[in-house]
Amino acid sequence: MSDRLQDIQAFLDISASNGTVPGAVAEIGQGPTVLGRFTAGSALINGGNPRPIQSNTIFDMASVTKVTVTLPLILRLAEQGHLSLEDPVSTYIPEFSGGAKDQVTLANLLVHNGGLLWHREYFRFLSGYDQIVSAAIAEPLTTDPNREVVYSDLDFILLGEVVRRVSDKSLAECAKEEIFDVVGMPETFYKPAEELNSRIAATEVMADGKAKVGIVHDDNTEAMGGESGHAGLFSTVSDMGRYLREWVNPEGQLLRWSTRIASVMRRTGSLPASRGWGWVLRGDGHDCLGDLWPQSSASHTGYTGTSVAFDLKTGIWSVLLTNRVHFGREHNIASFRRRYHNLVMSVLSHDY
Numbered sequence: 001m002s003d004r005l006q007d008i009q010a011f012l013d014i015s016a017s018n019g020t021v022p023g024a025v026a027e028i029g030q031g032p033t034v035l036g037r038f039t040a041g042s043a044l045i046n047g048g049n050p051r052p053i054q055s056n057t058i059f060d061m062a063s064v065t066k067v068t069v070t071l072p073l074i075l076r077l078a079e080q081g082h083l084s085l086e087d088p089v090s091t092y093i094p095e096f097s098g099g100a101k102d103q104v105t106l107a108n109l110l111v112h113n114g115g116l117l118w119h120r121e122y123f124r125f126l127s128g129y130d131q132i133v134s135a136a137i138a139e140p141l142t143t144d145p146n147r148e149v150v151y152s153d154l155d156f157i158l159l160g161e162v163v164r165r166v167s168d169k170s171l172a173e174c175a176k177e178e179i180f181d182v183v184g185m186p187e188t189f190y191k192p193a194e195e196l197n198s199r200i201a202a203t204e205v206m207a208d209g210k211a212k213v214g215i216v217h218d219d220n221t222e223a224m225g226g227e228s229g230h231a232g233l234f235s236t237v238s239d240m241g242r243y244l245r246e247w248v249n250p251e252g253q254l255l256r257w258s259t260r261i262a263s264v265m266r267r268t269g270s271l272p273a274s275r276g277w278g279w280v281l282r283g284d285g286h287d288c289l290g291d292l293w294p295q296s297s298a299s300h301t302g303y304t305g306t307s308v309a310f311d312l313k314t315g316i317w318s319v320l321l322t323n324r325v326h327f328g329r330e331h332n333i334a335s336f337r338r339r340y341h342n343l344v345m346s347v348l349s350h351d352y
Contacts, residue, residue: 004347005036011343016041016053020336021305021322023053023201027241028344031248031315034241035348044202045326047211051198058192058200058234059321060217062302065233066156068188068243069175071278073163074106075259076178082166085110085277092162096137100144106162108145109155110277111267115141116154123223132224133161149273151286153220153230160229172227180239182254183246188235191216191226200234201323203304217304217325231302237319244310244317264298264312290338292345305333309341316348 012024023041027034043053061068077083083092085107090097096104100115108114117139122132136157142150160171167174172190180188192200192214202211216222218231226232246252247260255263263277274284279298282289288301289309297316299309305324310317320340324333 005038008036008340008343008347009038009040011340012038012040015336015340019327021324021333022326023057024320024322025053025055025057025059025237026321026340026344027237027319028348029241029245029317030348032245037237037241043200043323044211044213047205047209048202048213053201054199056187056199056236056238057321058187058196058236059306059323060201060203060302060304061233061235061240061306061321062218062231062304063153064240064300064302064306064308065231066229067278067300067308068235068240069171069179069233070156070159070163070229071110071263072179072254073167073171073174074110074159075255075263075277077163077166079256079259083162089114089158089162092165093137093158095134096158100141103145104141105145106159107267107277109159111149111275112151112155112273113146113149113268113271113275114152114155115143115145115147116150116152116158117142118150118152118154120154121219123219127223129224129227132220133157137161146269149268149271149275153218156230157220157228163229170227171229175233179243179254183242185235185239185242188233188239188243190232190234192234201321201326203323203325204329205326211326237321240308240319240321241317244308244319247310248312248315248317260312264296288334288337288341290340290342290345292342292349301337307337316345318344 026038029035104114136154197214200214202213203217205211216232221228221231246254250257274281280286282295296313297311301307305322307320
């Protein structure tokens with residue numbers, strides 16, 4: 001490992017040893033080349049038998065599900081002529097209608113400017129996929145479309161339902177056939193089998209003192225049966241690296257190059273946010289890329305502590321997977337993420 005790559009390993013080692021994160025796995029590269037993979041810390045510390053992070057540790061990807069499953073499925077359906085992003089949501093979900101709802105398009109949901117509430121704790125009073133999707137469909141708008149960008153799980157719950165209705169398949173089936181089998185992501189799935197628990201990074205320690213392992217951390221997704229358009233995916237760093245390499249490869253098979261370019265174009269106009277279709281762009285309030293990444297870069301984070309990032313112009317990409325919620329929901333790693341990405345860009349800007 002080169003001295004510069006050792007700097008990243010040292011950073012993650014220190015971050016795990018000083019309690020910034022329980023553990024982390026990272027992979028970085030440019031174009032088709034993996035330049036480095038790093039592991040540090042623990043997959044489980046509290047609420048079970050302690051065990052270290054491994055390079056094949058499986059993580060709850062949380063909201064990275066949005067850009068790994070729902071976004072590419074919607075874009076593939078658009079490429080296949082099954083839908084248009086400028087169609088009203090009501091074209092595919094007729095119950096989502098009335099008043100300003102008739103103006104909300106699929107693109108609005110992808111950009112998070114459709115006017116929906118950011119979150120609702122459905123799990124407290126509903127259970128089952130159908131009940132929670134129906135509740136999300138029935139939600140009133142908090143503002144008219146295109147007036148405000150509000151990052152909302154509800155947007156992607158609805159988009160996941162659009163995929164289900166248009167494809168006539170479950171989200172998990174569609175994702176496996178249309179994404180994971182195409183890209184080559186054999187260890188990416190919803191609802192991991194129990195025999196994989198020894199490889200899965202623990203998330204939150206629950207009220208009974210046991211850590212959550214192999215059960216999706218997101219409460220609404222758990223109540224939906226473990227499968228949703230906004231969360232629920234589990235994956236490894238190597239699979240997520242393959243996914244990002246597919247995005248930066250002009251010859252990639254998942255989506256046309258022109259579609260990928262369109263997805264990272266700024267779609268928020270004069271609003272104080274910077275969003276593409278699904279992706280967080282530089283300067284947005286949810287941007288985790290620190291100070292040094294190109295302005296053309298895109299990223300997305302997950303609540304559990306995961307993140308992915310890439311830049312189509314340079315072909316650089318990075319996967320950072322942590323289980324930060326193992327230390328509690330209020331454990332903040334925003335600065336850690338920014339510093340990590342600064343270091344990565346410093347390394348990737350050198351000629352190897």
